[in-house]
Amino acid sequence: xxxxxxxxxxxxxxxxxxxxxxxxxxxxxxxxxx
Amino acid sequence: xxxxxxxxxxxxxxxxxxxxxxxxxxxxxxxxxxxxxxxxxxxxxxxxxxxxxxxxxxxxxxxxxxxxxxxxxxxxxxxxxxxxxxxxxxxxxxxxxxxxxxxxxxxxxxxxxxxxxxxxxxxxxxxxxxxxxxxxxxxxxxxxxxxxxxxxxxxxxxxxxxxxxxxxxxxxxxxxxxxxxxxxxxxxxxxxxxxxxxxxxxxxxxxxxxxxxxxxxxxxxxxxxxxxxxxxxxxxxxxxxxxxxxxxxxxxxxxxxxxxxxxxxxxxxxxxxxxxxxxxxxxxxxxxxxxxxxxxxxxxxxxxxxxxxxxxxxxxxxxxxxxxxxxxxxxxxxxxxxxxxxxxxxxxxxxxxxxxxxxxxxxxxxxxxxxxxxxxxxxxxxxxxxxxxxxxxxxxxxxxxxxxxxxxxxxxxxxxxxxxxxxxxxxxxx
Numbered sequence: 001x002x003x004x005x006x007x008x009x010x011x012x013x014x015x016x017x018x019x020x021x022x023x024x025x026x027x028x029x030x031x032x033x034x
Numbered sequence: 035x036x037x038x039x040x041x042x043x044x045x046x047x048x049x050x051x052x053x054x055x056x057x058x059x060x061x062x063x064x065x066x067x068x069x070x071x072x073x074x075x076x077x078x079x080x081x082x083x084x085x086x087x088x089x090x091x092x093x094x095x096x097x098x099x100x101x102x103x104x105x106x107x108x109x110x111x112x113x114x115x116x117x118x119x120x121x122x123x124x125x126x127x128x129x130x131x132x133x134x135x136x137x138x139x140x141x142x143x144x145x146x147x148x149x150x151x152x153x154x155x156x157x158x159x160x161x162x163x164x165x166x167x168x169x170x171x172x173x174x175x176x177x178x179x180x181x182x183x184x185x186x187x188x189x190x191x192x193x194x195x196x197x198x199x200x201x202x203x204x205x206x207x208x209x210x211x212x213x214x215x216x217x218x219x220x221x222x223x224x225x226x227x228x229x230x231x232x233x234x235x236x237x238x239x240x241x242x243x244x245x246x247x248x249x250x251x252x253x254x255x256x257x258x259x260x261x262x263x264x265x266x267x268x269x270x271x272x273x274x275x276x277x278x279x280x281x282x283x284x285x286x287x288x289x290x291x292x293x294x295x296x297x298x299x300x301x302x303x304x305x306x307x308x309x310x311x312x313x314x315x316x317x318x319x320x321x322x323x324x325x326x327x328x329x330x331x332x333x334x335x336x337x338x339x340x341x342x343x344x345x346x347x348x349x350x351x352x353x354x355x356x357x358x359x360x361x362x363x364x365x366x367x368x369x370x371x372x373x374x375x376x377x378x379x380x381x382x383x384x385x386x387x388x389x390x391x392x393x394x395x396x397x398x399x400x401x402x403x404x405x406x407x408x409x410x411x412x413x414x415x416x417x418x419x420x421x422x423x424x425x426x427x428x429x430x431x432x433x434x435x436x437x438x439x440x441x442x443x444x445x446x447x448x449x450x451x452x453x454x455x456x457x458x459x460x461x462x463x464x
Binding site: 003004005006007008009010011012014015017 | 062067080083089352355460
């Protein structure tokens with residue numbers, strides 16, 4: 001059966017998780033992102 | 035067949051027959067018809083669909099609580115990069131009204147002896163590492179350009195000898211980031227620079243004047259023009275409740291100037307946080323104390339939408355531990371003292387050692403694992419939050435003890451943010 005699911009983004013593995021996505025949302029102690 | 039606790043579902047706005055599934059632990063996103071949702075409940079998926087949902091973290095295959103308890107340890111075990119933010123000085127050529135470094139600023143510079151100690155610290159910290167990233171920070175780091183060049187030359191040689199990839203980044207106000215500076219740093223490993231524009235000219239200039247009082251906006255735009263073909267530029271902007279509505283005019287101005295999305299690596303706007311009275315500049319009181327301030331719900335969604343609808347890249351919503359929990363991330367202060375977050379520099383009780391000495395135990399002082407409590411472990415937002423921002427909690431409560439719960443914020447905005455990412459990924463416009 002053909003899949004009915006549409007994958008928009010496969011997401012990330014733990015190797016690529018950084019502290020930079022949201023850590024600066026609450027403080028403008030901003031770092032480089034991505 | 036059990037749906038992950040960290041799978042969030044939203045009605046998909048572009049098609050009422052579909053649901054938008056988002057895994058907060060994987061940052062995966064998918065569109066799922068109602069029939070598939072029924073089949074998940076009945077255990078009646080095809081093998082292909084079942085495998086897809088498992089791979090994307092939508093279906094839980096094992097004890098998720100145990101998985102999340104070990105999540106940051108796993109990240110730490112897998113990380114092959116050493117991240118150093120090096121505070122080159124606490125001086126600046128600007129006089130930003132809200133500078134969080136505030137009364138900590140001054141003519142304080144990283145010395146030659148400290149630079150020597152930094153090289154030795156790096157050399158001793160590279161075992162098992164495949165990558166080294168140094169972000170030169172300040173104050174204004176480019177007031178220490180010669181020192182940056184000297185350090186980068188030595189680090190580049192060291193990294194080459196140790197077969198480690200070296201990336202150099204800058205967080206700079208942008209006024210001194212000329213083409214010749216970039217040409218000097220690029221062979222040494224410069225990969226990207228983050229500059230700040232706090233809205234359209236008149237708004238930015240009110241917040242970020244030169245010390246002379248003159249506005250800095252045009253100077254920064256000029257340098258972005260000069261260097262955007264040479265290195266990755268990331269544009270950040272700091273907003274208040276009053277200033278954020280004007281930010282779209284900044285984006286339109288960038289486009290009019292030809293600084294279109296293809297020329298800019300990423301754009302991100304963040305609220306100004308109110309630093310504590312101990313360090314804050316006395317005349318600034320417009321910072322936010324918490325992400326859960328209701329005006330921020332609208333502001334953050336609005337601004338991110340404005341960025342994305344013009345085609346600029348902005349970071350995806352992703353799992354996000356506090357950098358304090360990442361073993362191989364440090365801030366090296368200008369005097370060689372070590373901290374775990376730029377917001378903590380100069381707060382001596384949070385110093386975790388010195389580059390000429392050792393890193394001291396900081397698990398208790400910095401309340402690592404503070405999110406390992408019943409409430410957080412049951413929360414679907416845990417991977418996006420991990421107890422929130424310790425710095426914000428410290429400034430607001432006077433202590434890092436306890437979590438900085440962001441549930442109200444995520445309750446209010448996550449559906450919108452995930453939709454923004456989905457629209458970008460599906461190719462649908464806004």
